[in-house]
Amino acid sequence: MEFSALFAQSAREVLPLARNKHLVSYFDYHGPFIDLPGSNADLRGGIHRVLRGMIDCIDAGFVLFSADVERPRSRMCKIRVHAAGTGAFAERIERVLERLQLTRGSLTHHVYGGEVFRATGVCPATGGNVAFVNSGPDGLLLSLELSLAAVEVPGAEPLPDAAGVTAWLVSPIAGGLDSVGRRLRRLGWGVKSFGSLEQASALLTERQGSASAFPMLLVVVEVTGSELPELERINRAAPSLWTVLAVLAGSKTVQVREGTSVDIRLLPLSPIELEHFTAHVDRRTSTDESRETSPAPLYGQDTCLVLVVDDSPVNQLIARGQLEVLGYDVAVATNGAEALDACCRRPPDMVLMDVDMPVMDGLEATTRLRNWQQVGRLPPFPIVAATSGDGTGRRNECAAAGMDGYLSKPLNLQTLADEVHRVLPPQPVPHGAASPGCS
Numbered sequence: 001m002e003f004s005a006l007f008a009q010s011a012r013e014v015l016p017l018a019r020n021k022h023l024v025s026y027f028d029y030h031g032p033f034i035d036l037p038g039s040n041a042d043l044r045g046g047i048h049r050v051l052r053g054m055i056d057c058i059d060a061g062f063v064l065f066s067a068d069v070e071r072p073r074s075r076m077c078k079i080r081v082h083a084a085g086t087g088a089f090a091e092r093i094e095r096v097l098e099r100l101q102l103t104r105g106s107l108t109h110h111v112y113g114g115e116v117f118r119a120t121g122v123c124p125a126t127g128g129n130v131a132f133v134n135s136g137p138d139g140l141l142l143s144l145e146l147s148l149a150a151v152e153v154p155g156a157e158p159l160p161d162a163a164g165v166t167a168w169l170v171s172p173i174a175g176g177l178d179s180v181g182r183r184l185r186r187l188g189w190g191v192k193s194f195g196s197l198e199q200a201s202a203l204l205t206e207r208q209g210s211a212s213a214f215p216m217l218l219v220v221v222e223v224t225g226s227e228l229p230e231l232e233r234i235n236r237a238a239p240s241l242w243t244v245l246a247v248l249a250g251s252k253t254v255q256v257r258e259g260t261s262v263d264i265r266l267l268p269l270s271p272i273e274l275e276h277f278t279a280h281v282d283r284r285t286s287t288d289e290s291r292e293t294s295p296a297p298l299y300g301q302d303t304c305l306v307l308v309v310d311d312s313p314v315n316q317l318i319a320r321g322q323l324e325v326l327g328y329d330v331a332v333a334t335n336g337a338e339a340l341d342a343c344c345r346r347p348p349d350m351v352l353m354d355v356d357m358p359v360m361d362g363l364e365a366t367t368r369l370r371n372w373q374q375v376g377r378l379p380p381f382p383i384v385a386a387t388s389g390d391g392t393g394r395r396n397e398c399a400a401a402g403m404d405g406y407l408s409k410p411l412n413l414q415t416l417a418d419e420v421h422r423v424l425p426p427q428p429v430p431h432g433a434a435s436p437g438c439s
Contacts, residue, residue, distance in 0.1 A: 001035070001036055001040055002033055002034070002035055002036075002153060002272065003033070003034045003035075003036055003067070003069060003079070003150070004029050004033055004067070004069075004270055004271045004272055005270050005272060006036070006040060006043070006044065006047075007029060007047065007065075007067045007081070007270075008027070008029075008268055008269070008270035008271075008273075009044075010044060010047040010048055010051060010065075010380075011027050011051065011065045011268050012248075012249045012266050012267065012268065013048060013051075013249060013380045014048070014051045014052050014055055014065075015248055015249065015267055015268065016248045016249060016250055017052070017055050018055055018063055019173075019248060021055070021058070021059065021060070022060065023055070023058060023060070023061060023062065023063050023085075023087075024061070024062045024063070024173075024174045024175040025062075025063050025064075025065070025175060025268075026062070026063070026064045026065070026066075026175055026178055026179050027064075027065050027066070027179045027268035028064070028065075028066040028067075028179050028182070028183075029066065029067050029069075029270075029271050030066070030067070030068045030069065031067070031068055031069030031070060031071070032069060032071050032072075032152050032153070033152070033153040033271070033272065034069060034072060034077055034150040034151065034152055034153060035150060035151050035152075035153055036148060036149070036150050037149060037150075039347075041347045041378075041379045042125045042126050042376075042379075043125070043126055043148070044379035044380065045125040045126075045373065045376040045377060045378055045379045045380075046081075046123045046125040046126035046128060046144055046146075046376045047081050047144065048373060048374075048376065048379065048380045049100060049123070049125070049373075049374060049375055049376035050081055050083050050130070050142050050143070050144045051065055051081075051083050052373075052374055053083065053096050053099070053100055053142050053374075054083035054084070054085050054140065054142050055083075055085075056090065056092065056096050057085060057089060057090055057092075057093050057096050057140055057142075058085040058086075058087055058088070058089060058090065058140070059087070059088045059089070059090045060087050060088040061085060061086050061087010061088055062085060062086050062087055062175070063083065063084070063085045064082070064083070064084040064085070065081075065082070065083055065268075066081075066082045066084075067079065067080065067081050067082070068080040068082070071152060072150050072151055072152050075149055075150070075151060076147050076148070076149060076150070077147065077148055077149075077150035078145070078146075078147050079145070079146055079147070079148060080143060080144070080145045081143065081144045081145075082141065082142075082143050083141070083142045083143070084139060084140065084141045084142075085139060085140045086138070086139035086140070089140065093134070093140075097119050097132060099374060099375055100121060100130065100132075100375065101121050101122075101124070101375070102119040102120060102121040102130060102132050103119060103120055103121055104117075104119050105117070105118040105119055105120065115136060116133060116134070116135050116136075117133070117134040118131065118132065118133050118134075119131075119132040120132070123144055123146070123376055124375070124376055124377065125376035125377065126144070126146050126376075127146065128144050128145055128146025129144070129145045129146070130142070130143065130144055131143045131145075159186075159187060159275065159278075160187060160188075160275055160278035160279040160282040160284075160285060161187065161188040161278065161282055161284070162184070162187055162188040162189040162190075162278050162281050162282065163188050163281075163282070163283065164188065164189075164190050165188075165189060165190065165215075165216050165217075165281045166189070166190045166191075166192060166213075166214070166215040166216065166217075167181075167184050167189045167190070167191050167192070167215055167216070167217040167218075167219065167277075168191075168192050168193075168194060168200055168215045168217070168218045168219070169181050169184075169191060169192070169193045169194070169219050170193075170194045170195075170196065170197050170199075170200050170218070170219070170220040170221065171193070171194075171195070171220075171221040172195055172196055172221070172223050173221060173223060176221040176246075176267075177193070177219060177221060177246070179268060180219060180246075180268075180269050180274065181193060183271060183274050184217075184274060184277075184278075187274060187275065187278040188278070189217070189278070192215070197220055197227055197230055197231075200218070200220075201230060201234060204218075204234060204237075204238065204241075205237075208237065208238065214238070214241070215241065216240065216241060216242060216280075216281050216291065217241070217242045217244070217277055217281075218231075218234065218241055218242065218243050218244065219244045219246055219269075220243075220244070220245055220246065221246050221267070222245055222246065222247040222248070222251060222253060225251075225252075225253065227245055228245055228253055228256070228260065228262060228264075231243045231245055231262045232260060232261060232262055235261045235262055235294070236261075239292075239293045239294065240291060240292050240293055240294060241294060242263065242277065242280065242294035242295070243261075243262050243263065243294065244262070244263045244264075244265055244277075245262050245263070245264050245265070246265050246266070246267045246269060247264060247265070247266060247267065248266070248267055249266050249267075249423075249425075250382075250404060250405075250422060250423055251422070252422055254266075254421060254422050254425045255418045255421055255422050257297065257299055257421070257425065257426070258299070260297070261296070261297070262297070263294075263295075263297040263428070264297065265428060266425065273428060276428075280294075280295060297428070298428070298429045299425070299426035299427065299428055299429060300426055300427065300429040303327060303328065303329050304328055304329065304348075304349035304350065304424060305328070305329045305330070305331060305346070305348045305349050305350075306323050306328045306329070306330055306331075306348060306349065306350045306351070306352055306420070307330075307331045307332075307333060307339060307342055307343065307348040307350070307351045307352070308320060308323070308330055308331070308332050308333070308352045308386075309332075309333045309334075309335070309336065309338070309339040309351060309352065309353045309354055309357070309362065309365065310332075310334070310352075310354040310357070310386070311334050311335055311354065311357040311358060312354075315354070315386075315409065316332050316334075318410070318411060319352055319386065319411060320332065322411060322413050322416055323352075323416070323420075325413065326413075326416070326417050326420065328420070331346070331348065334357070335357045335358055335359040335360055335365075336353075336357060336359065336360030336361055336362055336364055336365025336368075337359045337360040337365070338359075339351065339353070339360075339365050339369075340360075340365060340368060340369065343369060343378055344377075344378070347378055347379050347381060348381055349381055349424055350381055350382050350383070350384065350420065350423060350424045351369070351381065351382070351383045351384070352384055352386045352407075353365065353366060353383050353384065353385055353386065353403065354385075354386060354387055355385055355387040355394070355397075355398065356387065356388075362385065362387070362398075362401075363397060363398070363401040364401075366383050366398075366401040366402050366403055367401050367402060369383065369402075370383075370401070370402035382404040382405070382423035382424060383402065383403045383404055384403060384404055384405040384406070384407060384419055384420075384423060385398040385403045385405065385406045385407065386407045386409060386411060387406075387407075387408070387409060388408070388409050389408065390406075390408040394406075404423050405419050405422065405423055407419055
């Protein structure tokens with residue numbers, strides 16, 4: 001898998017947690033595009049424990065997720081993943097360090113007299129070096145550094161160039177698209193930012209028909225859930241404008257991806273996605289005719305593995321049959337203990353978890369899986385409850401255990417499809433490219 005896409009996916013899995021804490025978040029990537037062999041489950045687990053660890057350390061303020069990649073030498077590549085934060089620190093920092101198995105270092109003092117606390121350790125998932133720095137008011141830093149087998153993606157240079165074509169970015173949330181704007185400027189876009197969709201929409205109406213002042217890309221962050229209808233209206237009025245709705249992982253808007261002209265993407269947008277936007281307007285790779293209409297959104301997904309956990313043979317058969325109809329591979333476990341073993345042997349892309357089972361119920365199994373993911377023993381994946389009843393208390397129990405969704409039995413094929421597509425959405429496919437695999 002290409003590493004910048006893997007890193008973006010890792011950030012997508014923790015951004016909803018940052019949004020829930022009202023943290024301002026920033027995402028960035030430096031270095032070449034590289035391909036990594038294999039499933040990379042250990043790497044995803046190692047990155048997740050670092051990003052999640054920083055979010056757990058900050059109660060209010062700012063978090064930064066960044067990756068620095070060196071050019072491969074002798075088919076090996078050095079990678080550094082950083083999670084930094086500043087603001088109001090949580091009282092549970094010590095518990096986070098204990099969870100990450102980091103060894104306390106001694107206090108040091110920087111030249112201006114402030115104390116700096118350091119801790120170090122080894123990532124159990126990747127074998128990479130983990131470092132934690134607490135500089136007090138200056139902020140926190142949690143890093144993972146390792147070397148991996150990798151090859152540089154061919155044909156990555158030269159970068160596409162928008163040559164001054166305009167992109168409009170709309171985010172009522174502070175910092176919501178700052179990293180997107182920065183990278184688009186590197187790619188030659190003229191970037192204009194708005195604090196509300198209403199403001200941008202009014203200006204678009206005013207400038208309709210004025211090609212010189214009209215943007216070719218409009219990226220909007222979903223906040224209220226009402227943005228999609230307005231973007232569809234804009235898309236009908238201006239078919240040459242590429243309208244993109246950027247949503248958090250798990251948004252219900254993802255369920256309508258295939259039925260809208262708006263391009264729905266997950267935050268954060270990866271560097272490769274932004275380069276695809278730019279190639280659409282680069283005169284070296286496009287024509288006047290191709291730019292007159294924005295590309296129709298295209299999503300694809302290779303076969304993914306869903307683990308069904310249920311003690312009822314009937315429910316196992318029904319869930320397996322419905323998921324296979326939807327195009328997924330299926331594995332089965334009959335209780336929570338078997339589910340833990342199955343996830344360790346081969347981490348799935350999603351778990352469909354019953355709640356009431358012998359040996360170990362679904363709530364305890366989910367709690368243990370989430371704990372293992374926090375320490376990097378497993379890569380992150382969504383867990384959806386599939387259980388009898390639909391009471392508020394049961395839903396709250398599932399959410400508290402760490403489940404991402406809730407389905408009531410008997411399972412309805414369309415409802416199951418909508419929920420799976422919400423938590424395990426297909427990935428955008430560049431026009432003319434093959435469908436990417438699951439990440």
